[in-house]
Amino acid sequence: MKFKEKAKILSSQDIKRILHRLTHQILEKNPNPYELVIVGIQTRGVYLAKRIKEIIRKVEDVELPLGILDITLYRDDLTMIGEVPLVKETKISFDLSDKVVILIDDVLFTGRTVRCALDEIMDFGRPKRIELLVLIDRGHRELPIRADFVGKNIPTSKKELVEVRLTEIDGVDEVVILEKEEDG
Amino acid sequence: MVNWQKKHILGIKDLTRQEIEVVFNLAASFKELSQREVKKAPALRGKTVINLFFESSTRTRTSFELAAKRLSADVLNFSSSTSSLSKGETIVDTIKNLESYHPDILVIRIGYSNSLYSLSQYTSASIVNAGDGANEHPTQALLDMFTVKEIKGTLEGLSVLIVGDIKHSRVARSNIFGFQKFSSSLRVCGPPTLIPYEFHKLGVDISYNLDECLPQADVIIFLRIQQERQTSSFFPSIREYVNNFSLTPERIKRTKKDCLIMHPGPVNWDIEISSQLKERIHPLILKQVENGLAVRMATLYLVGTQKGEYENTD
Amino acid sequence: MKILIKGAKIVNFDGIIEGNLFIRNSRIAKIGEVSEEPDKIIDAKGKFVLPGLIDMHTHLRTPGREDEEDLWSGSKAAAKGGFTTIFCMPNTRPALDNQGQVNWLLEEAGKIGIIEILPVGAITKGREGKELSEFGMLKKAGCLCLSDDGNPLEDSSLLRRALEYAKMYDLLIISHCEDKNLSASGSLREHLISSKYGMEGIPWASESIAVFRDIELARYLDTKIHIAHVSTKRSLQIIKKAKEEGVKVSCETAPHYFTLTIEDLEKSHFHPNFKVNPPLGNREDLEAIREGLKEGVIDCIATDHAPHSQGEKELPFEEAPPGVVGLELAFSLSYTYLVKAQILDLKDLVKLMSYNPANILGLKDKGYIKEGAWADLIIVDLSRSWQVLPHKLFSKSKNTPFIGHTLEGIVEFTICKGKVVYTEKGKNG
Numbered sequence: 001m002k003f004k005e006k007a008k009i010l011s012s013q014d015i016k017r018i019l020h021r022l023t024h025q026i027l028e029k030n031p032n033p034y035e036l037v038i039v040g041i042q043t044r045g046v047y048l049a050k051r052i053k054e055i056i057r058k059v060e061d062v063e064l065p066l067g068i069l070d071i072t073l074y075r076d077d078l079t080m081i082g083e084v085p086l087v088k089e090t091k092i093s094f095d096l097s098d099k100v101v102i103l104i105d106d107v108l109f110t111g112r113t114v115r116c117a118l119d120e121i122m123d124f125g126r127p128k129r130i131e132l133l134v135l136i137d138r139g140h141r142e143l144p145i146r147a148d149f150v151g152k153n154i155p156t157s158k159k160e161l162v163e164v165r166l167t168e169i170d171g172v173d174e175v176v177i178l179e180k181e182e183d184g
Numbered sequence: 185m186v187n188w189q190k191k192h193i194l195g196i197k198d199l200t201r202q203e204i205e206v207v208f209n210l211a212a213s214f215k216e217l218s219q220r221e222v223k224k225a226p227a228l229r230g231k232t233v234i235n236l237f238f239e240s241s242t243r244t245r246t247s248f249e250l251a252a253k254r255l256s257a258d259v260l261n262f263s264s265s266t267s268s269l270s271k272g273e274t275i276v277d278t279i280k281n282l283e284s285y286h287p288d289i290l291v292i293r294i295g296y297s298n299s300l301y302s303l304s305q306y307t308s309a310s311i312v313n314a315g316d317g318a319n320e321h322p323t324q325a326l327l328d329m330f331t332v333k334e335i336k337g338t339l340e341g342l343s344v345l346i347v348g349d350i351k352h353s354r355v356a357r358s359n360i361f362g363f364q365k366f367s368s369s370l371r372v373c374g375p376p377t378l379i380p381y382e383f384h385k386l387g388v389d390i391s392y393n394l395d396e397c398l399p400q401a402d403v404i405i406f407l408r409i410q411q412e413r414q415t416s417s418f419f420p421s422i423r424e425y426v427n428n429f430s431l432t433p434e435r436i437k438r439t440k441k442d443c444l445i446m447h448p449g450p451v452n453w454d455i456e457i458s459s460q461l462k463e464r465i466h467p468l469i470l471k472q473v474e475n476g477l478a479v480r481m482a483t484l485y486l487v488g489t490q491k492g493e494y495e496n497t498d
Numbered sequence: 499m500k501i502l503i504k505g506a507k508i509v510n511f512d513g514i515i516e517g518n519l520f521i522r523n524s525r526i527a528k529i530g531e532v533s534e535e536p537d538k539i540i541d542a543k544g545k546f547v548l549p550g551l552i553d554m555h556t557h558l559r560t561p562g563r564e565d566e567e568d569l570w571s572g573s574k575a576a577a578k579g580g581f582t583t584i585f586c587m588p589n590t591r592p593a594l595d596n597q598g599q600v601n602w603l604l605e606e607a608g609k610i611g612i613i614e615i616l617p618v619g620a621i622t623k624g625r626e627g628k629e630l631s632e633f634g635m636l637k638k639a640g641c642l643c644l645s646d647d648g649n650p651l652e653d654s655s656l657l658r659r660a661l662e663y664a665k666m667y668d669l670l671i672i673s674h675c676e677d678k679n680l681s682a683s684g685s686l687r688e689h690l691i692s693s694k695y696g697m698e699g700i701p702w703a704s705e706s707i708a709v710f711r712d713i714e715l716a717r718y719l720d721t722k723i724h725i726a727h728v729s730t731k732r733s734l735q736i737i738k739k740a741k742e743e744g745v746k747v748s749c750e751t752a753p754h755y756f757t758l759t760i761e762d763l764e765k766s767h768f769h770p771n772f773k774v775n776p777p778l779g780n781r782e783d784l785e786a787i788r789e790g791l792k793e794g795v796i797d798c799i800a801t802d803h804a805p806h807s808q809g810e811k812e813l814p815f816e817e818a819p820p821g822v823v824g825l826e827l828a829f830s831l832s833y834t835y836l837v838k839a840q841i842l843d844l845k846d847l848v849k850l851m852s853y854n855p856a857n858i859l860g861l862k863d864k865g866y867i868k869e870g871a872w873a874d875l876i877i878v879d880l881s882r883s884w885q886v887l888p889h890k891l892f893s894k895s896k897n898t899p900f901i902g903h904t905l906e907g908i909v910e911f912t913i914c915k916g917k918v919v920y921t922e923k924g925k926n927g
Contacts (some may be wrong), residue, residue, distance in 0.1 A: 075223035078489040080292075082189040085205060087213040123222035153324065276812045297696045299814035301767035317816070318696030357696055380693030381701075 003161055003178035012173035015135070018151040019048070022133055023055040025149050031098055035058050035128065037099045039067040041117050042088045047104035048135060048166045052104065066090055067092035074116035106164040108134040111145035134148035136175060138162045188490050191312040193483050194300050194318035195344040196361040204365065208330050210482035211475065217254065217475065228257035228488045231288040237314070238275065238294045244314050244323075247473070248291045251480035256428060256489065260285070263489070273298075279306045289488050292316070297354075310487035318352045323483055324448055325358035327476040329366075331468070332403050332444055335347060337389065339366035343400050346370070347429055348407030349418070351378045353393065355448045356407060373397050377418045394429050398438040406431060406456045422455060431457045435472045436464070445474065499523065499537050499916060506542035506877065508867055510549065511849035519547060524916040529783040538918075540911060542877050548612075548848050549867050550582025550874030550914060551829060552855035554648070554672070554750055555726060555800035557585075557821070558615070560603070562591025566895050567805040569603075572825070573612035575803075575893040577920035579826040580909040582613050582874035583864060588620040589648040595620035595631040612910075612919045614874075619642055621646045621660050621671060627653060629631075630660060637667040642859045642927070645672035647726060650708055652678060654667040654715065661721045670859065672724045675708035675733070676776065685816045686768075687777040695768070697816060702783070705776050706732040713737070717745045724858065725749035727802050729776040730785035738795045748858050750800040753777065753824060756787045758899060770811040770818035772899045774802075777820075786827045788841050791850060791914035798854045805895030823893045827886065827900055833907035834857050844880075873916035879908050 010018070030036055033056065040049025046068045053066050070088040072078075103117055113134060121130065133149040138156045154177070156162060161178040165171075188206065190198065217225055233252040235245050240263060252259045262282070273281075275294070281289070292300060295339065297317030302309050315321040322471070333339050343362045350356045350372045351449035360370050364387065372379060379413040384390055391397050409425060419425045439445070445457075445465055449472070453459040501521040507642045508514040508515050508529065520536065527534075551556055558572040567575075577585050586603075590595030594603065600617045607615035619636035623629045625646045636644065642663065649655040651673065665672050681700040686692050688699025709725055713736060716723040728734060740747050754774055763772040772778065790796040804821025809820055824831075833849065836842045842850075856865025863871040883906045888896040912920035 073213075073227045073485075075227075078227065084210075084486060084490065086206070086209055090213065090216055119226070123224065124220065158317070274809070274812065275814065294814070296814035298814045299816070300769040302769060320696070351693075352696075354696055357694070370872070381688050381699060382690040383693050385690045386694060 002181040006160065006177045006179040006182050008174055008176050009136075009162075010042070010152065010175035015173045015175070017050055020055060022151060023052050023059065023148050025054075026102060026131070026133065027056070027060065029131070029148070032129075033062045033064065034096065035100050036097070036102060037065045037067065037094060037096065038102045038104065039069050039070050039092065039121065041105040041113065042068060042070040043169065044164055044166055048106060048167050049104040051135075052102075065094040066079075067094065069117055069120060070129050071113060071116035071120055074120050076116070077113065082090045090120075096121065098128045101130045102133055103128045103130055104133045106135050107162050108132070108137045108145075108150075109140060109162075111141045111143040114145050115143055135164055136162055186469070188486050191487065191490070192300070192304060192313075193487060194311065194313045194316075196322050196325050196358045196365075197320065199322070199365075201365045204326065204329070204362065206328055207482045207486070208333060210485060211330050211478040214254075214478040214481040214485075215474070218474075218479075219441045224254050224256055226256045227485055228252065228255035228288075231257045231488050232260065232285060233257045233289045233291065234262060234282055234285065234287045234309075235314075236248065236262050236282070236290050236292045239315065240264075241315070243473075244293065247476050248312075248314060248480050248484070251484055252289075252475055255481055255484060255488070257288075257484070260287075275303065276306055279303055283307055289484060290445065291484075302429065309374045312483055312487060315354055318354050318357070319420065320358045320361075321354040321448075322358050323476065324355050324479050325362040326473055326483070327479040328405065328446060328448075329360055329362050331446070331472050331475045332477055335444060336402065339363065339368060341401040342366075342368040344368050344370050345373060345397050345401035346407065347394060347404060349375050349378045349409055350407070351380045351385070351418075352410070353407050355405070359405060360386065366456055371397055371401070375419050375425070378439075392428075392485045394444055395435065395438060396403075398435060399440065401439065401443055403444045403446065404439065406445070408450070408452060409455055416457070426455060430455060433458055433460050444468065449473075455472060467489070499538065500537045500916070501873075501916065502533060502536035502549060502914070503542050503875075503877065506545055506547040507625055507750065508547045509844055509848050510867055511845050511853040512853070514845065519867070519875070521875075521913065521916045524873055526867060526869055526871050526873050526875075529867070540877065544655060544881070545869065545910065546844065546878050546880060548580070548876050548878060549852040549865050550876055550912070551580045551851045552861070552865060553581050553584040553801050553803070553825065553828070554643075554724075554748070554798060554855050555752070556584045556586050556803045556825065557589065557805065558586040559785065559805055559808055560590060560606070563807075564902045566807050569606055569610050569615065571636075571892060571894045573607075573610050573615065573823040574612070575614050575891065577912045578892050578909065579801075580829045580876040580878065581825060582876070582912065582914040583616065583861065583918075584613065585616050585643065585823070585859070586616050587618050587645060587647045589625060593620045593625050594618070595623050597623065597632065597638075597639040598636040600636060600641060604640055613771045613914045617641050618647070618672065619644045625649050627651055630663060630746050632654070632694055633663055633667050633669055637669055639708055641669065642861075643670040643672055643724070644705060645674065645726065647672065647674045650678060654711060657720065658715055658724065661715060661723065665721055668860075670722060670724050672726050673708075674726050675705050675712060677704040677707045680704040680707070681815075682927050684777070685773060685820075686763060687779055689703045689780060691760050691764050695764075698729050700777050702730045702779065703730055705730050706736060709733045709736050713740045713745055713747055715748055717743075720746070722746035722748070727755070727776060727800070728790070728796060729750050729755045729779055729783060729787070733777075733781045734786050734790045734795055741795065747774070748797045749795075750798045751791070751796050752800060753785050753828050753835075754800040754822060754899070756784060756791065757835045759784050768815040768821045769899070770813065770815050771822060771897050771901070773815060773818055773820045774822055775820035785849070788836065791836065792846070793911060797850070797858060799832055799850045800827065800855070801825055804895075805893055805899045807895060809899065820897050823891070823895055824867035824898070826893060827898060827905065828890055829909060830884070830907045831900070833880065834905050835924070838906050868910075874911045876909050877911040879910050880906065882906075882908050884908055
């Protein structure tokens with residue numbers, strides 16, 4: 001299956017501004033930073049979470065606990081895909097009880113990934129509240145899940161793919177839309 | 185993503201190096217899971233795992249049972265002493281009868297070598313080999329290699345020595361096939377009567393002199409000796425065996441300082457290893473048990489979640 | 499009944515001639531120009547007529563395991579495979595170790611009357627290897643040879659007595675050569691493969707040690723002896739040398755030893771249909787067996803047809819009983835792997851599967867197509883092939899490693915004592 005780049009939605013500068021804006025939105029909604037913890041969903045959610053943690057540190061001078069979550073073992077579609085996903089690290093080395101968890105992922109699509117993450121977080125403890133932050137919401141929800149903080153809403157068709165690229169992995173910061181190439 | 189093509193895990197012989205690395209990767213994350221408050225993931229929720237142990241083994245069976253449960257599977261235990269096998273039901277009949285429970289995975293330990301492939305045609309479940317005769321014990325080798333990798337950082341270019349009754353040991357065979365896939369060099373040491381025929385053709389060094397082998401080894405695996413081997417004249421007496429092949433406090437001085445000394449357990453103290461070395465050996469054996477659980481979770485996860493269209497593995 | 503076989507190539511061990519063959523009642527009446535009016539004509543143009551095959555080594559499981567094979571299914575299988583005379587081994591339950599048992603077998607065989615079934619008596623009572631059976635009575639009842647097949651005669655002094663005593667009755671002792679202590683619980687050849695897969699192996703020395711011992715005794719006593727199912731290179735070396743030195747030893751091999759090796763067993767994932775005793779050897783043994791057949795060191799091909807029920811072959815490899823069926827496959831296997839492979843020619847094959855067995859056992863007027871001989875004949879089409887499938891086999895048991903294989907050479911007709919006892923489906927001459 002081949003994809004070709006259709007459009008560039010966000011540039012490096014856009015992403016930077018959005019992350020700042022989202023961080024301020026978090027702090028506005030949650031005035032007490034000491035009850036916050038950040039959990040990033042593997043893989044790109046983790047890097048976004050790290051950046052946001054850094055911004056909060058600069059703005060509020062608070063080091064928030066950062067957790068990373070791999071949701072593979074909680075997936076509901078393991079028997080349908082032909083391959084074994086590699087399970088990456090999950091590390092939540094702090095107590096979640098009575099904390100507000102800011103759950104961070106790059107793209108919100110069907111909502112299934114977030115559902116997995118919610119189940120997994122519950123197995124770690126009983127948080128006070130979970131708030132979802134995503135860089136992109138591309139619609140097509142299959143479960144009743146909504147984000148509290150959204151970087152950008154992008155309406156897409158199911159044939160399209162939204163790819164978030166981050167310097168830490170992809171060498172560049174940008175968000176692009178890819179389209180499935182019709183077989184010639 | 186990795187392509188996992190195997191419906192069954194019958195032996196290390198059939199696994200590629202990449203497949204073994206997939207098991208290691210998964211085992212590492214399962215170790216983390218076992219340290220959480222809730223030591224469970226729903227990956228095998230709704231799946232049925234049946235432990236079919238025709239040979240008794242509390243330790244391996246418990247390990248598989250807990251592994252399956254931590255992945256949220258339903259577990260049934262069948263052992264031959266309590267099952268209808270003792271009433272004359274054949275192994276094939278037993279498997280056919282269990283089909284009515286629609287098991288997803290059969291974990292089988294059996295006294296016959298190489299019968300699992302034939303048995304696989306009587307069930308739609310995946311089979312994980314928990315030890316078949318003297319042929320293979322893949323999860324044991326996987327946990328041994330995983331443990332070595334954890335401590336040494338790599339499996340490449342290690343010098344591995346296996347001591348004892350090689351001839352009757354599935355642990356020896358699985359470990360040999362496994363370590364060889366990572367370009368480790370293999371040597372076996374034991375009395376000639378317990379070294380299998382033409383074994384050097386497998387690319388393994390053979391020695392009858394333990395003292396000579398000790399200084400070069402990075403990893404030494406000591407195998408269990410069964411008392412009945414003496415009556416079958418594989419060696420004249422336990423005393424003579426101990427003189428030649430036992431790890432004594434004197435002998436251990438000849439090993440490298442960071443040499444890993446392992447044993448699949450349970451240890452016959454003062455036969456394979458001197459009881460004076462308990463403190464030195466114990467920690468690693470406990471680590472092996474912990475890793476065994478993680479490795480078994482990995483194997484169950486792999487065969488349990490892959491429901492692809494399987495071609496008959498020929 | 500008068501049968502005319504037209505236009506065939508008539509094959510004997512010493513030559514092939516083209517012509518017509520006329521059968522009157524149970525004998526070959528004329529070869530060549532025929533003026534008599536036949537009742538039945540078989541057009542054998544393009545086909546070959548061979549003397550009926552003779553199997554020195556078959557297991558019919560009767561009495562005792564009629565679920566695996568009985569005289570009827572065994573006869574049908576033999577006829578299909580082109581065998582007009584078969585010798586059935588005494589490892590039945592009870593064993594064929596007394597006159598009454600043999601009489602009963604011959605009576606039952608006579609009632610069926612498809613092909614000739616002859617008994618091999620047991621050397622020792624119950625085949626236990628302790629006391630000699632009544633050789634004289636067995637001979638009187640119809641045994642031409644004796645064997646404890648399945649068991650070797652471990653006690654050398656008892657084998658000595660057996661060989662000596664057999665002289666009086668001119669009975670041939672067929673020896674199963676195996677050192678049971680060496681072979682112990684082995685289920686395949688001791689080999690890199692048995693070592694790799696953790697299974698008890700049977701050293702090749704187990705067979706050659708027993709062969710050597712048996713030949714030494716035969717040499718010492720100046721008696722004849724026949725070695726059953728030879729499977730190793732070393733055994734053949736010993737037999738060849740002994741023959742050169744004048745020892746009266748003859749021997750046989752079975753088709754699986756010149757068609758399969760232990761590597762085939764490995765490829766089958768140790769399927770019990772590949773389990774035989776003596777076990778499959780390595781490539782060297784297979785080549786040596788083929789060479790031995792070519793050189794004449796091996797006197798005949800015998801099937802060692804060993805039916806086993808599905809239940810028994812469903813057991814784990816190490817538990818399953820050894821043995822494969824072979825009556826219906828032996829000719830095609832031998833033709834495909836020896837003649838088609840240009841190791842032997844058709845005449846040699848006839849020698850191995852008909853002429854020599856007849857000679858060794860003193861069967862009169864069998865094994866050679868000539869006027870006056872018994873009309874034991876088969877008509878084969880060597881240009882066609884067939885696929886081995888369970889439902890095609892007449893034997894009750896289907897335990898053969900060749901399921902699914904395509905073999906060359908088809909037996910179209912089998913005639914036993916002038917009666918057509920097998921016709922290939924779709925043929926009517």
